[in-house]
Amino acid sequence: MTVAIKVENLSKKYIIKHEKKSGNYETFSDTLIQGSKNITNKIRHPFSGSNTNPETQEEFWALKDINFEINQGDKVGIIGRNGAGKSTLLKILSRITEPTSGKIHINGRIASLLEVGTGFHPELTGRENIYLNGAILGMSRKEIKAKFDEIVAFAEADKFLDTPVKRYSSGMYVRLAFAVAAHLEPEILVVDEVLAVGDAQFQKKCLGKMEEIGSHGRTILFVSHNLTAIESFCDVGINIEKGGINFYGKVEIALKNYIDLLSENVKNIKISERKDRAGDGNIKITDFLIENESKLKTSMFEVNSKFLFKITYESINKPHNARIVIGVYDTTGNGIVRLDSDITGGLPIFISEHGQIQCVTENIPLAPGRYSVNIAFFSNGIIQDHLIGVDYIYIQNSDYFNTGHIFNEHDAKLMKFLVKHNWNVL
Ligand SMILES: Nc1ncnc2c1ncn2[C@@H]1O[C@H](COP(=O)(O)OP(=O)(O)OP(=O)(O)O)[C@@H](O)[C@H]1O
Numbered sequence: 001m002t003v004a005i006k007v008e009n010l011s012k013k014y015i016i017k018h019e020k021k022s023g024n025y026e027t028f029s030d031t032l033i034q035g036s037k038n039i040t041n042k043i044r045h046p047f048s049g050s051n052t053n054p055e056t057q058e059e060f061w062a063l064k065d066i067n068f069e070i071n072q073g074d075k076v077g078i079i080g081r082n083g084a085g086k087s088t089l090l091k092i093l094s095r096i097t098e099p100t101s102g103k104i105h106i107n108g109r110i111a112s113l114l115e116v117g118t119g120f121h122p123e124l125t126g127r128e129n130i131y132l133n134g135a136i137l138g139m140s141r142k143e144i145k146a147k148f149d150e151i152v153a154f155a156e157a158d159k160f161l162d163t164p165v166k167r168y169s170s171g172m173y174v175r176l177a178f179a180v181a182a183h184l185e186p187e188i189l190v191v192d193e194v195l196a197v198g199d200a201q202f203q204k205k206c207l208g209k210m211e212e213i214g215s216h217g218r219t220i221l222f223v224s225h226n227l228t229a230i231e232s233f234c235d236v237g238i239n240i241e242k243g244g245i246n247f248y249g250k251v252e253i254a255l256k257n258y259i260d261l262l263s264e265n266v267k268n269i270k271i272s273e274r275k276d277r278a279g280d281g282n283i284k285i286t287d288f289l290i291e292n293e294s295k296l297k298t299s300m301f302e303v304n305s306k307f308l309f310k311i312t313y314e315s316i317n318k319p320h321n322a323r324i325v326i327g328v329y330d331t332t333g334n335g336i337v338r339l340d341s342d343i344t345g346g347l348p349i350f351i352s353e354h355g356q357i358q359c360v361t362e363n364i365p366l367a368p369g370r371y372s373v374n375i376a377f378f379s380n381g382i383i384q385d386h387l388i389g390v391d392y393i394y395i396q397n398s399d400y401f402n403t404g405h406i407f408n409e410h411d412a413k414l415m416k417f418l419v420k421h422n423w424n425v426l
């Protein structure tokens, strides 16, 4: 297999300045353009004669000793918490920022779609930027011309073609930037979180386009917090955590690791081996899993999904009057859903010494976010086994109302359920 990207001992250090004594005012964007060496040197050099105060500076390693290889044709999802170093890595690979140390080898033409503000020249029009980007990718004017209409159509940007891109809204900017990067036939496509900016319809369109590009054997690196998109689109996953690689491998495992990391209250050890349990202990829950409607074990669900909970247990005798309670809690510990076999009925008076019990719910319109699951097993009214944080549920933010709009992260935190409703002017 041919290697498309090889990264060796890559590190990136930023200098963070906390306070400025006087004059010589440097803006945040000055710090951002860290590639410009004279600024960096001025900050770092204690005898440079500048009036920076060393005590107000701090070194920060955004990436530390990163190593990996990506094969040609791989579709790689990069996930990690805010500030983990994902964008920094993409910027280095796209040669927008220099690494502090280490090496990268790139085999093929790379096009990248990074945060708004990179890639396009703000003073130039959309049209001019299309040509400029094509030229940077090494395409001839003729080649670009051949792709031009497709780009404009994809971005739906015909009205804005002759407007300088600095006047574009962030949504428009991203549309055009994505269209350019996707249509100029790069061998490697690097995409950072565009899906967060465009509306839901455009997001779908981007994912569709990326799939098409990927199916032609191109290499794609895709950073996103949209785990469903990563899961459906990528085959390789890289978890970045505090500037280091926490996991590299199959995307399903990468996602599971990542969600585990997010769910601090969910233990990473086998349920049968957990010691943090309460109850008389005559019955022991040995396994617990959640499946979706297609009977696939997963933690990730769409809004308004059915849940299948499966509890495996063993007991010293045939449990009499068994009762199981499953509680679903939000991240602040509020109870959101409670499933109680005593209230609904359904369990026989006696159940066997060991076995599996399933609880299937109707569709629950849980709001996007992370939930954890607790479980309690009773017999004859006495609690036998109780586990907190036995599993987690991650509800993906999506275009649930089919309007092309989705709740932003902040609003999604303000609710527990998504409820379909209508608006009328009376
Ligand atoms: N130019 C800069 N100067 C100083 N610090 C920076 C600079 N760029 C990034 N950082 C810091 O480096 C760390 C990694 O940032 P990066 O943008 O790579 O994170 P990320 O994983 O993309 O996060 P997010 O998910 O929020 O986009 C952060 O702590 C960030 O504050």
Ligand SMILES: [Mg+2]
Pocket: 086, 087, 088, 192, 193
């Ligand atoms: Mg980022």
